Amino acid sequence: MSRLESLPGPRERALPEPDRVPALRREHLRRVDVEGHPPRILLLYGSLRERSYSRLAIEEAARLLRLMGAEPRIFDPRDLPLPDQVPGDDHPAVRELRALSLWSEGQVWCSPERHGQLTGLMKAQVDHLPLSMGGVRPTQGRTLAVMQVSGGSQSFNAVNSLRLLGRWMRMFTIPNQSSVAKAWQEFDEAGRMKPSAYYDRIVDVMEELVRFTVLLRPHAGPLTDRYSERLDAAARQAREAARVGP
16 A cells, blocks of 8 residues: 555546645635645546546646545546456456555445436446455444535435445445536536536535544444454454364
């Protein structure tokens, strides 16, 4: 993980204008006091369109997270294979996604709503994150914020499904969420979000995510210490001891 912390991977998307937040009234922003390293946040989006509104919303979220003292990293899923498409998931994009999830302490998932649901690309990224991987759990105990963008009227189908996925992945999904209706109206020609109640809600969600991540950081271990997992670990140790012998 030390290499990941020092070098961005080829699928870490560069953030344009990382310090420019024209829609934000900075005097009303409150930073969270953070002891230790900045909160590590992985951001995933669910569309490969050249003008992807889920990606643009994620970029706005990442700028806010930087301003709040966090370290955001955006994964670019452009060459991610479908689950089970590559034998053993032996693909560099899958390995990088899993490494980023292990590195993270919190995550942001943003999907378009398509035919009343999240997109296949968004689900594929989550499906590539196993509940357990070599005795390590790449999502368990992380915080999660969910967002969606819609081409029409406001809806909550995608964020509701993302919440279900977050629970399944044993993550702490924060109460607040963002749903941007008629997203094509909410971004200017340069791809920056216009001032609006929708933008203000994204600010709220990112503030809450940073707070929950910092508050839960010292307690993630005890909160995710499960009896069934201790049984499994003891059984593995017993099998290993029997295999090695006296």
